[in-house]
Amino acid sequence: MVRKISIIAFITVLFASCTKDFQSINTNPNVPTAVPNDYLLATSQVQLAGAHNPDSKSWRNNFGYSACLVQQMSSTDISFYGGSFYTSTQNSFSAYFEDAYPNSIKNEVNLISLSSADAKFVNITSMARILKVMDIAVMTDMYGDVPYSGAGKGYLDANFTPAYDAQKDIYSDLLSELEKAGAAFDATAYIPVKADYIYSGDLAKWKRAANTLMLRLAMRLVKVDPAMAQAWAAKAIAGGLITSSAENIAIKFDGVAQISSNPNSWILGPTGSRNIAAINGVSWGKTLIDMMKNRQDPRLPLIAALKNGDNTVAKQAGLPNGTNTNTLATLTPSNLDLYSRPAAAMYQNSNPWIYMTYAEARLLQAEAIERGYATGAAATVFADGQVSALNQVYGAVKPSAGDIATYAAANTYPALSTLDAKMNAIHTELYLLNAVTLNGAEAWSDWRRSGYPVLTPVNFVGNETNGVIPRRLKYSPGEFGVNPNVNAAIAKQGADLFTTRVWWDK
DSSP states (O other): OHHHHHHHHHHHHHHHTOOSSHHHHTSOTTSOSOOOHHHHHHHHHHHHHTTTOHIIIIIIIIIIIIIHHTTSEEOSOTTTOGGGTTOOOHHHHTHHHHHHIIIIIHHHHHHHHHHTTSGGGHHHHHHHHHHHHHHHHHHHHHHSSEEOTTTTOHHHHOOOSOOEEOHHHHHHHHHHHHHHHHHHOOTTSOOOTTTOTTTTTOHHHHHHHHHHHHHHHHHTTTTTOHHHHHHHHHHHHHHOOOOSGGGOEEEOOOOSSGGGSOHHHHHHSSTTSOOTTTTTSOEEBHHHHHHHHHTTOTTHHHHEEOTTOOOOGGGOOOBOTTOOHHHHTTSSSOOGGGSOEEOGGGGOTTSOEEEEOHHHHHHHHHHHHHTTSSOSOHHHHHHHHHHHHHTOOSSSOOOOHHHHHHHHHHSOOOTTSOHHHHHHHHHHHHHHHHHHTTOHHHHHHHHHHHOOSOOOOOOOTTOSSSSOOOSSOOOOTTHHHHOTHHHHHHHHHOOSSTTOOOTTOO
16 A cells, blocks of 8 residues: 555656656656655655664664563563663664654654645644654653754754753643644545545544544653643543544555565564564563463463464463573573564564554543543443453454453452552553554553553663663764754753653653
């Protein structure tokens, strides 16, 4: 899908450049002076996921740090997977920062500028605004204060050293942007059906997606600003959330080439040459596998297998975080082939790239009810979110109704218990959901916000945090040589260390 539309859009640009006058004949057809908004929209979505360069956002930040930090994944490769050891792997911790600004964020900002100049493109403008929120939200959750209000405008206003905005101000504007973008959709204006790989131009779904993202961001603030969290969560729920897993906020890929393939799949599987699931580059973490076994999670044989493809539950073993090649020799098993890694269904190139699910929306709504931000029966909403999460697995095979019932009976909602017990139940389900959808970045953010599930840190010799799970990623080292504003951000936010907390992380 992505490949076909990209080719069509590019050919359209080339043909539009060809006229009979002398000036056009002497114009380089391979360097178009204008690009259609549809093409920029499609490109922005692909780059948001990281399909243009899966190494950066997917492999380095999502797997190498985030998923390993929360012990969903693990690796013996200390030279690359710094998240498993709390050490610095420069090309990994800085990857999202270095990739997003010159690619996805630049295109999102440019598209907003171009499309907003003509009222007929209001729907493209709204989509682009939401995409930018999705991108910046991940960025600020990872690093804290980051360039925002002036970011991506180098071409537009020659601002090559944008200031770092405070995360508090970023969050306030992100929430406002979602509200405004959702309200601006207009069914009478142009709708980019083919260039929209998320909802194929369905504006009602986009509106609900904006509210659903609003709920996620609002709930991130429950500790730092409860009043703000309550106001925006109530607004999001009242506005209407996505209604089923069919409305997950996800980018659809056809898997024909790298640019049209799920970037997580491209890294995990054999097509993209990385093939880290097969070459023992990364394994599922012991914390995750043990948790799924203890909870009788029916997703385990669907997401995990040994190197030979064996998905027998009893044989699944998670690799302890903080294990390098030397300490591996002291473990049982001592052979990486016998540790669980993502099963083949997890890395089909045509899998959708999932940003946020209906299951997450329901679980967050249950929390909002418990905190008094919304009305309803939290236990009922939780149960719906739990079942939806169990069915949220890649591939055609889903857990059976009987297995789901067994799981629900073994992992009931503590409706009559303390708020902490309820938060543990909700966020443990979110932890598992983010693992099976390969969303390590969100898992790390949600864990930092909630503290659940309770994780036991590792204390690898030579780690940079004294055995404390990192709370943020350090800024890109390259930034210090090109943007002096990074120093002001550090002076305001705190030392550029893994242990410095971002604004909402209280």
